[in-house]
Amino acid sequence: MTAHFPFDNSYATLPERFFTRQAPVPVADPRLIAVNTALANRLGLTLPKHEEAMSRLFAGNEVPDGATPLAQVYAGHQFGGWSPQLGDGRAVMLGEVVAPDGARFDIQLKGAGQTPYSRMGDGRAWLGPVLREYIISEAMAALGIPTTRALAAVETGEVVLREGRMPGAIFTRVASSHIRVGTFQFFAARQDIDALQALLDHTIARHYPEADSPFGLLDAVIGAQAKLIAEWMGVGFIHGVMNTDNMTLSGETIDYGPCAFMDVYHPEMVFSSIDQFGRYAYANQPQIGAWNLAQLATALLPLMPDREAAIESFTEAVNGFAGRFDTEWHRVLRGKLGLATEEDGDAALAFDLLNRMAQGGADFTQTFRALSSDTPGDAGKVFAAPAAFDPWMEDYRARLAREPRPADERVAAMQATNPALVPRNHRVEEAIQAAVAGDYAPFHRLNAALADPFTDRSEIEDLQRAPTEGERVKQTFCGT
Numbered sequence: 001m002t003a004h005f006p007f008d009n010s011y012a013t014l015p016e017r018f019f020t021r022q023a024p025v026p027v028a029d030p031r032l033i034a035v036n037t038a039l040a041n042r043l044g045l046t047l048p049k050h051e052e053a054m055s056r057l058f059a060g061n062e063v064p065d066g067a068t069p070l071a072q073v074y075a076g077h078q079f080g081g082w083s084p085q086l087g088d089g090r091a092v093m094l095g096e097v098v099a100p101d102g103a104r105f106d107i108q109l110k111g112a113g114q115t116p117y118s119r120m121g122d123g124r125a126w127l128g129p130v131l132r133e134y135i136i137s138e139a140m141a142a143l144g145i146p147t148t149r150a151l152a153a154v155e156t157g158e159v160v161l162r163e164g165r166m167p168g169a170i171f172t173r174v175a176s177s178h179i180r181v182g183t184f185q186f187f188a189a190r191q192d193i194d195a196l197q198a199l200l201d202h203t204i205a206r207h208y209p210e211a212d213s214p215f216g217l218l219d220a221v222i223g224a225q226a227k228l229i230a231e232w233m234g235v236g237f238i239h240g241v242m243n244t245d246n247m248t249l250s251g252e253t254i255d256y257g258p259c260a261f262m263d264v265y266h267p268e269m270v271f272s273s274i275d276q277f278g279r280y281a282y283a284n285q286p287q288i289g290a291w292n293l294a295q296l297a298t299a300l301l302p303l304m305p306d307r308e309a310a311i312e313s314f315t316e317a318v319n320g321f322a323g324r325f326d327t328e329w330h331r332v333l334r335g336k337l338g339l340a341t342e343e344d345g346d347a348a349l350a351f352d353l354l355n356r357m358a359q360g361g362a363d364f365t366q367t368f369r370a371l372s373s374d375t376p377g378d379a380g381k382v383f384a385a386p387a388a389f390d391p392w393m394e395d396y397r398a399r400l401a402r403e404p405r406p407a408d409e410r411v412a413a414m415q416a417t418n419p420a421l422v423p424r425n426h427r428v429e430e431a432i433q434a435a436v437a438g439d440y441a442p443f444h445r446l447n448a449a450l451a452d453p454f455t456d457r458s459e460i461e462d463l464q465r466a467p468t469e470g471e472r473v474k475q476t477f478c479g480t
């Protein structure tokens with residue numbers, strides 16, 4: 001059986017200045033690491049039967065019929081500094097498939113060779129970031145948080161030069177689109193109004209068909225990002241590199257580079273080796289979201305006939321992000337505390353817990369999971385300094401006493417909200433190191449466990465444990 005992808009490539013019909021047509025550069029000796037057959041089925045793909053053919057397919061050595069491979073151009077603010085031209089420097093989009101339910105998805109090979117946007121880069125990826133993105137993006141999907149997905153990973157049989165000689169790999173990413181804030185910025189910076197209009201129409205048709213103007217799009221994206229960032233924070237996720245080229249219009253999480261799930265909670269937590277000033281720290285994420293959305297608003301302005309009036313309404317919309325984020329964040333926090341009703345003091349109660357967790361050195365995932373039980377007071381055991389927890393527990397009990405929902409229903413709801421398992425950094429690193437040494441068992445085991453993040457079971461106990469001081473990963477690195 002040969003591969004069949006139900007392609008319908010709408011991005012490739014946009015003007016030629018949106019991309020460069022670029023075939024993946026074949027690799028020496030492709031070997032399949034993993035293929036996500038559940039996702040392939042959801043997309044309506046027919047995959048080749050034989051592993052060798054599958055390896056060639058996901059390495060880009062064989063391009064499926066109907067593909068129109070291209071590298072997208074975009075720009076972006078990286079750590080606040082303007083880069084007028086970025087683009088897919090190591091990625092090639094094969095095309096878009098329309099799934100049986102009518103949903104449209106990009107299929108992209110990351111690490112597929114040089115493109116005109118590679119600058120000094122080799123266009124390749126090494127195994128580490130490929131496995132990292134595979135594990136974490138699929139974990140995010142299992143947690144129910146909007147994200148790009150992992151369809152496949154292959155080894156290339158080639159060496160990639162990074163810190164040392166690393167095994168090369170290619171990651172197949174699925175996204176509802178790869179349109180970024182930086183895509184709009186690219187055309188706005190060039191005052192290319194026709195392209196901007198075409199991009200607007202394309203994005204609205206694809207993601208927000210109910211929007212009927214640049215303002216409508218801006219408003220919809222603000223809503224999607226407010227919700228996304230609140231959901232990240234609800235699972236202790238730090239994206240790590242929230243540059244405008246790494247923020248989608250769709251509201252999906254994209255570009256898993258130096259990201260991480262926190263172990264011990266601290267609002268100023270940063271993992272990324274390149275984030276020296278904590279710009280993208282855990283608690284800064286909403287502010288950065290608003291900053292990025294202000295850049296999107298600016299990029300949409302050239303489409304507005306009455307610039308002065310547009311500046312006013314766009315500014316108001318961007319300023320509205322903070323309130324919309326708070327609404328989402330408070331909803332997430334109420335869910336984490338198992339509160340079915342709303343009271344004024346709920347957010348304050350949650351923030352008080354978070355402050356105490358920071359002071360008491362409490363593991364984020366374990367604290368909320370321990371609260372999700374018939375004996376929530378056991379959460380105190382998660383604290384290095386339990387004295388920080390006990391007074392809060394009294395307030396929480398008093399609040400729970402005013403909840404009409406029966407305790408068993410609350411516990412069930414909390415266990416479906418507060419994960420038992422997240423991809424902890426030391427486990428991700430362990431899986432990568434084993435794979436580099438030729439052993440993929442930890443990678444496969446971690447993926448399988450993370451597919452069911454809301455159920456406690458004895459087989460995953462070691463994966464649930466927080467790292468010891470010696471195991472703790474203090475820094476994460478970009479994919480480059």
Ligand code: AMP
Nearest residue numbers: 086087088089090118121122123124480
């Ligand atoms: P990222 O930090 O992954 O968002 O990448 C930032 C920019 O650098 C994007 O335009 C990438 O396509 C490009 N880039 C990253 N790594 C490479 C590489 N190995 N070769 C070529 N371009 C790259």
Ligand code: MG
Nearest residue numbers: 245246254255
């Ligand atoms: Mg990027």
